[in-house]
Amino acid sequence: MSGGRILSRKTRPEEMTVETNDRKNILLVDDHQPFRDSLAKILSGEGWQIFGAKDGEEGLEILRREIIHLILTDLKMPKMDGVELLKVAKTIRSEVEVILITGYGTVDTAVTAMKDGAFDYIQKPFKPREILKLVRKALEKQTLVLENRMLQEKIKDFQRPDKIIGRSPAMKRVLEIVAQVAPSSATVLIQGESGTGKEVIAQAIHDLSPRANRPFIKVSCAALPETLLEAELFGYERGAFTGATARKEGRFELADGGTLFLDEIGEVSPTMQVKLLRVLQVGEFERLGGTKTIRADVRLVAATNMNLLEAVDRKAFREDLYSRLNVITLSLPPLREREEDIPLLAHHFLEIFQKKNNKEIQGIAPESLNIMLQYRWPRNVRQLENALERAVVLARGKMVVPGDLPPEILKTVQGPAAEGAAILDDKVISIPLGTPLEVIEKQVIEETLKYSRGDKNVASKILGISSRTIYRKIEGEKGEEGKDGAEDQKDELS
Numbered sequence: 466m467s468g469g470r471i472l473s474r475k476t477r478p479e480e481m482t483v484e485t486n487d488r489k490n491i492l493l494v495d496d497h498q499p500f501r502d503s504l505a506k507i508l509s510g511e512g513w514q515i516f517g518a519k520d521g522e523e524g525l526e527i528l529r530r531e532i533i534h535l536i537l538t539d540l541k542m543p544k545m546d547g548v549e550l551l552k553v554a555k556t557i558r559s560e561v562e563v564i565l566i567t568g569y570g571t572v573d574t575a576v577t578a579m580k581d582g583a584f585d586y587i588q589k590p591f592k593p594r595e596i597l598k599l600v601r602k603a604l605e606k607q608t609l610v611l612e613n614r615m616l617q618e619k620i621k622d623f624q625r626p627d628k629i630i631g632r633s634p635a636m637k638r639v640l641e642i643v644a645q646v647a648p649s650s651a652t653v654l655i656q657g658e659s660g661t662g663k664e665v666i667a668q669a670i671h672d673l674s675p676r677a678n679r680p681f682i683k684v685s686c687a688a689l690p691e692t693l694l695e696a697e698l699f700g701y702e703r704g705a706f707t708g709a710t711a712r713k714e715g716r717f718e719l720a721d722g723g724t725l726f727l728d729e730i731g732e733v734s735p736t737m738q739v740k741l742l743r744v745l746q747v748g749e750f751e752r753l754g755g756t757k758t759i760r761a762d763v764r765l766v767a768a769t770n771m772n773l774l775e776a777v778d779r780k781a782f783r784e785d786l787y788s789r790l791n792v793i794t795l796s797l798p799p800l801r802e803r804e805e806d807i808p809l810l811a812h813h814f815l816e817i818f819q820k821k822n823n824k825e826i827q828g829i830a831p832e833s834l835n836i837m838l839q840y841r842w843p844r845n846v847r848q849l850e851n852a853l854e855r856a857v858v859l860a861r862g863k864m865v866v867p868g869d870l871p872p873e874i875l876k877t878v879q880g881p882a883a884e885g886a887a888i889l890d891d892k893v894i895s896i897p898l899g900t901p902l903e904v905i906e907k908q909v910i911e912e913t914l915k916y917s918r919g920d921k922n923v924a925s926k927i928l929g930i931s932s933r934t935i936y937r938k939i940e941g942e943k944g945e946e947g948k949d950g951a952e953d954q955k956d957e958l959s
């Protein structure tokens with residue numbers, strides 16, 4: 466059906482479709498019916514829908530019921546005058562525009578009404594083209610106001626806490642740049658350690674762009690061997706290679722009008738780098754085994770957890786491709802550099818996994834948060850997400866306690882004590898000097914067990930010894946000897 470289709474559709478920012486109704490509704494309020502009728506005739510000739518009202522009250526009733534973009538109202542009317550109507554109307558629909566129609570001698574009142582938010586006034590008698598010009602201007606402004614409000618809503622929506630968490634200065638900066646670059650079609654390169662949220666940001670750039678209602682297509686460059694990646698990106702014609710039994714459109718074509726997200730771009734082979742460079746330079750490509758040149762209007766967002774510049778220095782990544790990708794670079798800070806976000810993200814994930822697992826947990830114990838704040842999170846937000854999922858599943862009590870955290874986190878949060886132990890510095894026990902070591906040991910173990918509510922696995926993680934050792938030490942048991950005993954030995958020595 467789409468054989469050799471030339472894709473030339475362009476989506477420029479100025480073509481941005483906004484969900485404003487093209488059909489504009491105008492409310493005419495005037496107590497003089499013949500005047501209302503003749504004005505309605507002039508305006509409806511332009512394709513606008515006209516609602517008539519004989520006084521302010523009737524007008525407000527219509528305003529509450531219909532989506533009115535503009536009100537044309539007489540200034541002097543019985544019951545409620547035009548200025549009063551203007552004020553009430555603005556409280557019902559703040560973005561509605563109002564044009565006042567004045568007779569001889571009321572111009573001053575109309576001028577004052579501009580301060581109350583009237584768009585303009587027109588003095589009777591007027592010519593049809595004069596009123597049409599004014600109405601057009603008012604409606605244009607109205608559209609702009611609506612568009613702007615929708616954009617603001619979109620930005621607010623994307624900053625809503627359940628979408629992208631980031632109140633640290635570093636993340637705030639990132640989000641500012643995202644909002645700034647999203648409306649253009651400029652290529653964006655997102656750099657950041659694994660799990661810092663590169664994909665989340667790529668999606669946000671798309672969602673905030675005029676391309677939002679076109680496809681967001683993701684390709685993971687590392688997941689596919691070179692030839693498959695090429696077929697995936699550019700598509701192929703029937704018979705292009707063994708197994709190509711039918712034509713297939715590539716991801717570049719599928720993303721036409723939208724955004725193509727090239728994940729792990731640093732992993733792309735030298736040959737593919739050349740091919741990508743060409744698409745970026747000329748915006749054209751051919752399907753594998755095809756001869757037709759295909760154009761696709763695609764906004765490119767690439768991501769990598771590699772230092773691409775260093776890869777360029779090593780000659781592992783082409784410099785020309787790098788500079789094409791590097792039009793705008795976003796560097797996502799590692800989680801350990803945005804401490805403020807750790808508690809926010811932790812609670813965010815707690816909520817998500819509580820719902821998912823149908824479990825009720827009240828919160829995260831301060832000791833647990835302390836450990837999270839000290840930990841270095843080498844795999845960043847994703848690791849925190851996984852830690853919270855695990856904690857929710859394991860948690861026995863109403864709070865996430867340190868014992869619910871993954872052992873690697875407990876282990877590496879180091880303090881002055883033995884390696885492998887977690888320091889819970891707000892849990893302190895005092896032991897008089899001169900207490901025999903054996904008794905001290907027993908007491909520490911007992912206190913830890915109290916803390917872990919008797920869970921020996923948790924206690925053993927906190928203490929950095931095996932649960933069997935705990936047993937032996939407090940029960941005074943010998944424990945089983947043999948190979949297991951040898952393992953215990955190792956625990957104690959380390």
Ligand SMILES: Nc1ncnc2c1ncn2[C@@H]1O[C@H](COP(=O)(O)OP(=O)(O)OP(=O)(O)O)[C@@H](O)[C@H]1O
Pocket residue numbers: 628629630631657658659660661662663664665666770846847850
């Ligand atoms: N700021 C954030 N707010 C909420 N969730 C986030 C945020 N950043 C990341 N996440 C979540 O963390 C996980 C990892 O994010 P994402 O997949 O975007 O990271 P990445 O940098 O692409 O990782 P990788 O390098 O491993 O591909 C996802 O589940 C994502 O939803």
Ligand SMILES: [Mg+2]
Pocket residue numbers: 663664728
């Ligand atoms: Mg990713």
